[in-house]
Amino acid sequence: MPSNVLPQPDGPDTRRIKRSRVLSFALLAVAAVVFSLRPEVFGDPQAQPWHALLHVWRIVLGVALMVAALGVQVAVGxxxxxxxxxxxxxxPSTRGTPPGNQAAGDR
Structure with a gap:
């Protein structure tokens, strides 16, 4: 019966995994900053017609950054x-071959 335990990553894989975690963390941090932006920061919301668009685009951009962070993790995995x-x-490993696939003299 095969084991479900995965081996530890070797040197290059370990570096790639660490870099992907840092990149994902940075993407999530930028997403948090984008989500925290308020349109009032950019001036009077009543005087600017694009005020409502800023609400929509910061949500869209924040979600896109979160999906990108998840995509990085999935791609590396x-x-x-x-x-x-x-x-x-x-x-080549003959350890996992079932006995029915062997020659009759080997059983």
Whole structure:
């Protein structure tokens, strides 16, 4: 029965994972700043016709930054798992073959 425990990442993978976490944190921090912007910061809301658009665009931009942070994490995870699968395919292992696929003399 195969194990569900994943091995620890090696050197380049560890650096890539750390960098992706820093990038995701930075994207989330920028999203928090964008969400905290208030249209009043840019002047009198009654005198500016684009006041309502600023409300909509800061929400859209904040959500886009949050989705980008999630996308970075997913992309790095998929790349790491693909590398694990590739390395598992390269090393031939007969340990996991079921007995029905072996020759009759080997059983």
């Amino acid at each position: 998929v790349r790491w798992r693909r590398g694990l699968r590739r390395s598992a395919e390269q090393e």
